Amino acid sequence: MASSPLVARVRGRQGAGRNALKAHDVRHHHPAAVAAVVTAAIAAAGKAAGIGLAVGGAPIPVAGFATLTVIFSVVGLVLALVLAPRARRPRTVFVRTTLVLTALSLVPDVLMLTHLAAAAMVIPAIARRRAA
Template sequence: MTTAKRVLLPGLAAVAVAAGAATAVAAMAMAAGVDFELPDGGESIPLLGFSQLTIVFGVVGLLLALALRRWVARPARAWVRMAVALTAVSLVPPFLVGATLATECALVLVHLVAAAIVIPVVARRLAA
């Protein structure tokens, strides 16, 4: 079985689960009073937006992982470190939009929940 086949289906399944989990975390944050309003445009991020963005960027991350696997030879542990580094970079944007501290923290938590679901599945499949 090729690497793409070995990684793609489990990776897509993990992205789908991560989208549901990210949306659930965002819903809990909204229920706790976090508004997800971004000052630049004055609009709030809708709940469905969390699912959509998790799916879009999860698939982008999955395709990026497959491309890197194809063109860059790395030991198995390096894949996990690279994924953690890219996740750390993805945590920066919530702090650049001028949102409230509660919104920033909730956005970071949503990112980390999605990453905690997708990264182990993809890293394990890439290392195999």
């Protein structure tokens, strides 16, 4: 972790490490939070327009879109962390893997747009932080 500029700056300060590292963590989660709000807004707009938000007959609450976006963003982050030491080109492998998984998750209704919106925000944000 010494390669991170934030960690290098933090190590140079006494007592600032814990707070500075928390700020660093929040920054990594920010794209997932934005994606969660966007997917919930898309779902709410779809519901208001009369588009059904059900899978297999079970309705999905609007907040469920935000929750699952955050959960699967964390899954994406874990995937990136697992790939980092194993792949020769972790960013490329991560982007290709997540694009394939995103394509597989698409179903022909409002879910498609929410998946694409979340993926468009979260994949590049995580990929920028991975080694090429």
